[in-house]
Amino acid sequence: MSRQPRKHLVILEPAGRRVEVEEGVNLLAAAQQAGVDLVAACGGVGICGLCRLRLVSGKLSALTASEEEHLPPQDILDGFRLACQAHPLSDVTVEIPPESLPRAQKMLLEGREAQVTPEPVVCGVEVCLPPPSQEDLRADFTRVREALAAGEHPLEVNLDTTAVRLIAEPLRRQEWAGRLALRTSHNGAHLVSVLRAGAPLVGLAVDLGSTKIAVYLVNLENGGTLASAGVMNPQIAYGEDVVSRIAFANQGAENLRLLQTRVVEALNTTIADLRRQTGISQEQIVDAVVVGNTAMHHFLCGLPVRQLGLAPYVPAVADPLEVRAAELGLEIARGAWVYLPANIAGYVGADHTAALLASQAYTGDKTMILVDIGTNTEISLAKRGRLLTCSTASGPAFEGAHIHDGMRAASGAVESVHIGNDGVQVSTVGGSPAVGICGTGILKAISEMLDKGIVDRRGALRKRGAYTTWFNENAEFVLVPAEKSGHGRQVVVTRRDVHEIQLAKAAIRAGIEILLAEAGIAALRVEQWVVAGAFGTFLDIGSAVRVGMFPDVPRGYFHQVGNAAGMGAKQMLLSRRKRTEAARLAKRVRYIELTAYADFTEKFMEMMYFPAYNEP
């Protein structure tokens, strides 16, 4: 074998697709090789300027004259490049903006909506005040305070510098009439915003994931979602998971600030986009709820995280937190507050609180299990009002990471597999030629391979009968042959892929089993199995049961609810009562630290095996 040229790994976000290319191969070719279609009207000769992408980390070749011509200076500062002009000089991660992709990536924003009666924390009060005069020398704030105290529904408005700053200019411009947005609580009311008469009040709900961020603008008066968007969490550049980001933050206060400002910048850009779409002004966004795991929560608020990375992994704060949006740098109404619901433990955050709230199944007499699948999977068991919760490190395999041909559920990802006697049939996201396999697809593939005996209980691949020919020379099972794929290479399942899925499903199942044991209840006695999270929504429950991620209970017991965390965030944005409910339920949770649980390793090892039934 001749000496190999230098190779670099290219990670293409947000699809998470990985490809290794030789030095000198440009990013457009790398993306094509990885099966990611970029818009490139000119065919990659640097004329159309459409194949824009942004360097997240690593080193690329120098800027070309074509790039200087096509990219605005600010974009160049922000790291934008043209894919056809730049080639990697090291391993790189690049982010492909939506406009550079021919079709948008599948991204889950909507959960199963539950009807919530709007009773928002911020309300609007129309006022018409007498202007100052020689006979009425009251200070601006006193004028507003006394008008509100004397109104139809008397309000005691709290004094703070933000409120004082809000009044002078708009009320004089509007000749002392307008709509005051007021945030009321047991401590009285806070002035949030001074708007024109009749202006609608809008709220912001955010599900702040380690990987993805979902943002919603909601009309606070009728509960309608005005607009929503999903963006990548830019903190990915500082660590793929929260553990590595905590390590990064521990290297210095500057790093914690960086994590804080990067995520707030991403939120502000998204809010500005949504405002442009809807014509909503910054001052109209008068309230916000943000949910995320405990680390994301602490990063957003700039709270200490060192103790989150060290046993026994305690949060700096668990109670519901109310922070001025301005303190975080969030560009909504200057007087607005951000509500961050209660965290449950170091690795069970307010996103799970929100998911529990949205699932509603914890109320009443029902017995239910909520599984919110992500890099960390949080599992709760509710039994007659008792709540047990654990968190389990299921890893990023379901998002396509650590899988040979893994990718997120983007265009060309195999999402379903059927293995018949006459071959393998696959279907892909968007119906495009296959270029990889997403979490749902790998689970379905392994489920089918188990049924056909191609994977045994221990996870070994077995060349059996007619299926022998479907293995390639590396003993990998071929789902899509090179000639049928979108990138001219095989899409395969490897022994290692199966192992990664075994680790992930064993972690989830061990968590479920320990909760069942703690509650003293059999799986069949659990009436509802609520599966939440983006992956959980598209998941084929049959496959999940087949591989043993879930116990074999009637399929009708399962409910796939989508982004329950985002839905819970919206509910808390709309309803004061829902906030109280969430705070109460977070307090009721008994947290089980699996790593401290005596039986955990044994249970985990046991769950690495695939179930025996259906084996031919």
Added chain:
Amino acid sequence: MSRQPRKHLVILEPAGRRVEVEEGVNLLAAAQQAGVDLVAACGGVGICGLCRLRLVSGKLSALTASEEEHLPPQDILDGFRLACQAHPLSDVTVEIPPESLPRAQKMLLEGREAQVTPEPVVCGVEVCLPPPSQEDLRADFTRVREALAAGEHPLEVNLDTTAVRLIAEPLRRQEWAGRLALRTSHNGAHLVSVLRAGAPLVGLAVDLGSTKIAVYLVNLENGGTLASAGVMNPQIAYGEDVVSRIAFANQGAENLRLLQTRVVEALNTTIADLRRQTGISQEQIVDAVVVGNTAMHHFLCGLPVRQLGLAPYVPAVADPLEVRAAELGLEIARGAWVYLPANIAGYVGADHTAALLASQAYTGDKTMILVDIGTNTEISLAKRGRLLTCSTASGPAFEGAHIHDGMRAASGAVESVHIGNDGVQVSTVGGSPAVGICGTGILKAISEMLDKGIVDRRGALRKRGAYTTWFNENAEFVLVPAEKSGHGRQVVVTRRDVHEIQLAKAAIRAGIEILLAEAGIAALRVEQWVVAGAFGTFLDIGSAVRVGMFPDVPRGYFHQVGNAAGMGAKQMLLSRRKRTEAARLAKRVRYIELTAYADFTEKFMEMMYFPAYNEP
């Protein structure tokens, strides 16, 4: 006459001395010409490096090699120069730091102290907490909150991000033991600081004047003043009085920010100096009270000031304001708050509220008048619990401005004058040869000149008998001949000086008369006349009565109390009850806007005359 060389005006702060010098004359010579002695051990040849001063505004000659040698780089960035090396290229204002003056300028920090029992708003609680463990996974904040709720004196501590940020690091470093500084109010307690066990709690009191700032560090537990300092207000560079600073702020949001940051920088530098003197840590300064006029209050808090500059001159806020020190950028404990007492009107600020509080004379049945003399003079009349207040633009004449040989009460300022038949005898601040005349001096001089008939009732100078020879060729009355002065030039009183004093005293007296008329009371029925402020303290009451600034009541009725505003600030720092008392009394004040008062101009014109008695 030959063509004159270019001349530049040099203003020497903090003495406020003005001198015009020809181009090329260095600042050391200019200061000497103005009678201001600078320390210059080497005689002005650039060797000792002691004649440091700071450029406030205007343009100086380029930095010399000697300056680069003697001044640290940071000082050069801060505008420090050596007086012997720099000469003006334009009109300049320079500030002379105390260490460059052979003796400190008279500066009033201490008011007549009244005993106040310490009952501070921030208290210390010693804690010793169980550390987190697998069996006790409570969040850091929950751990602290529950310990305080279960303590000897149970406290409900409020949750905010600042409190959360304070806990993690010091409590782990101190192995979960220490002293928590807690600010308690009707809304519960706020965590202000986490200190070592037994660390004393310290507070900061500030009297934020337009010209001077007085800063005190006070032990909150025994009420003792640990250290104090007086510094110039650096906002002077943007306008001598509040009216011109408001105009400056109205030119753009950036300007308001500049006024805010400059004053906070000055406070932080002073606090750091006082901390060095006393060995107090930043985290030990757990509470602060700042008083100032309404404009200074708004500048410090970055509140809108446009409406303060336009009739009817209403403040943005009048109620007592509590602001996080961090929001202002004030470098005291990270969780500390600043208390800003109530403003009374656009031109009667919290400094007058504080002075009223400290004077105590408003309580009970007494009838009193409080006169706080400054560029604006605030006057209050208390009569059986009723409070009437007005503000009058007395101008800066008493601080030496607009007076031919005027200067502040610094070394060499004439402060007392006796005119005998055989000549004029003067005494000066510090006993140095006379170089100018301060407010007290000019008042005394005019009083003597009235007695001798050298000034008539209308303010005209009259060359009478033996005194004719004491007028110079410009018809100015010579107090100190050139050969006896400290700078080789005459110190004189001009017709214009007398006019300036007439304007100032008429403004004050008209205010007093209108308050008396409003209250329906004769001057002789007022039992106490409290004179406050730096000028008011050194003022010769006899002269003030002689020129008609005050009515002719028995001298024993007058009380000169010093910096009553600073004293009131200290009282509010030490005592929660005093804050409530101040807030109540500010509300009780009936503000009289003199410019809107029908009789004001008439009364003012009448008061321009000097009293007739004693005229020979």
